[in-house]
């Protein structure tokens with residue numbers, strides 16, 4: 001199976017930060033024999049365009065956003081996991097009130113709430129900061145992005161909806177991964 005590791009880099013990031021992102025990616029990805037593909041994004045829709053291309057170019061896709069710092073324990077278990085959509089959560093939201101990047105539903109409802117550390121599934125939504133897609137999950141993402149290329153800020157929700165429609169939830173891996181703004 002071919003695996004690609006995509007590191008999307010926001011267009012506002014300066015060159016030396018891209019370099020820092022590259023180095024931090026290599027720490028986590030080199031451990032599992034992966035070279036990161038650093039892809040600068042130039043407008044609101046470039047993330048979806050880039051993801052469309054990558055989703056059609058491999059059997060297993062790992063996304064590690066530029067400000068996520070995987071540790072040596074982060075990537076390997078996701079890649080070897082038998083589930084088709086895996087996510088390692090991280091802090092996001094405001095610096096004053098960070099929230100976790102994955103949501104589940106309250107039992108028997110469609111009310112989405114943030115997961116607690118250690119929970120296994122995020123059937124409502126996951127951020128794209130540190131995720132792995134393979135098999136039926138990658139196929140659902142290809143189909144979704146063939147129909148629409150959303151803005152970056154709607155991409156995580158759109159992908160989570162497409163996966164849920166295919167009966168796929170994000171399988172969660174712990175501990176949380178470091179998100180640079182929040183440390």
Ligand SMILES: [Zn+2]
Nearest residue numbers: 081083086171
């Ligand atoms: Zn998993």
